[in-house]
Amino acid sequence: MIGRVATAALAILLLTGPDAMAETQPAYEILSFDALDGWDDDDHDAALKVFLNTCGDMDDPDWRAICNAARDAKSGKTFFELFFRPVRITDGADPLFTGYFEPELDGARRPDARYRYPLYRMPPEARRGTWLTRREIMSGTALQGRGLEIAWVDDPVELFFLQVQGSGRVHLPDGSYIRVGYAGANGHPYRSIGQELVRRGVFKAHQVSAQVIKNWVRRNPAAGLELLYHNPSYVFFREVNQVPSELGPLGAMNRSITTKRSIAVDPAFTPLGAPVWIEKAGRDPMHRLMIAQDTGSAIKGAQRADIFMGTGDQAGREAGRIKDGGRMVVLMPIQRAYALLPENIQ
Structure with missing residues (x-):
């Protein structure tokens, strides 16, 4: 997932670290389209357009044939119903939707009194294995004067969380943008600062979120800096110039993802590029056809999805509110769908 982590899922990573869940043998159930709550009311043409963004990169012959048919489709709803069957995949874990x-960030190409915190390209020596820690990089001079800065931003706390997520945009004073993506890290293990705050007794586990941590660091500058140093991992960036600023960031398929139509999934269960019907519960229910175009460190499980909510602070607030149950159903090519079933019930 371009080295990034979900917003609500970010809270999971901030508390637990990136360890993956153990794999469980999945179960498969083929459903009818009539069984998908709200299917008839969705904008299937919008989903088809997003599907076309990445289906050409799917290698298997059945997906390639379907992608060719998609290019000539006149109706998204007819296309999906003709070539796919809905498959509910479960692994014993409760369904969970989060948002990202x-x-x-606000920044500039050159430093000044406001823009003082650099985003660095990866130095050659960091590619050779474990290198300097976050503390050594931030408090030392190893990267200074080498022309490795992509930009300078005005908030070290937001920069830390940009490193956790691994990608983002920098809004320049002239109104233009620099999009940056994950280029690598210094080789040290990720350590959770949320978990550290819980260990110290500052917060209970259920209280920790990205915003709570940001506020605490800002209220306690000296102790906050030490808290950031608790995570020795340090992320370097690269400019992502091939993506226009009006499009979404690159997902795991190296194509722009689309607000409220792209999701991150666990590719152990859901093929990247596949259409996925989601029925998200909670305060703001969402029943719509999405496309699985991204992955993430905290996205593990057959009924686990992360909804891309867009760019900027408002999208971040919306994403941060999502931590809901529901159901997700993968649309599979017909023969592939039936091949998933045990032989005695096909």
């Missing part, structure tokens, strides 16, 4: 977004 593309952070947007």
Whole structure:
């Protein structure tokens, strides 16, 4: 997932670290389209357009044939119903939807009194294995004067969280943008600062979120800096110039993802590029056809999805509110769908 982590899922990572869940043998159930709550009311043409963004990169012959048919489709709803069957995949874990977004920081190409915190390209020596820690990089001079700065931003706390997510945009004073993506890290293990605050007794586990941590660091500058140093991992960036600023960031398929139509999934269960029907519960229910175009460190399980909510602060607030149950159903090519079933019930 372009090295990034979900917003609500970010809270999971902030508390637990990136360890993956153990794999469980999945179960498969083929459903009818009539069984999908709200199917007839969705904008299937919008979903078809997003599907076309990445289906050409799917290698298997059945997906390639379907992608060719998609290019000539006159009706998205007819296309999906003709070529797919809905498959509910379960692994014993409860369904969980979270949201993520593309952070947007204020910055400049050159430093000044406001823009003092650099985003660095990866130095050659960091590619050779474990290198300097976060503390050594931030408090030392190893990267200074080498022309490795992509930009300078005005908020070290937002920069830390940009590193956790791994990608974002920098809004420049002239109104233009720099989009940055994950280029690598210094080789040190990720350590959770949320978990550290819980260990110290500052917060209970259920209280920790990205915004709570940001506020605490800002209220306690000296102790906050030490808290950031608790995570020795340090992320370097690259400019992503091939993506226009009006489009979404690159997902795991190296194509722009689309607000409220792209999701991150666990590719152990859901093929990247596949259409996925979601029925998200909660305060703001969402029943719509999405396309699985991204992955993430905290996105593990057959009924686990992360909804891309867009770019900037408002998208971040919307994403941060999502931590809901529901149901997700993968649309599979017909023969592939039936091949998933045990032989005695096909």
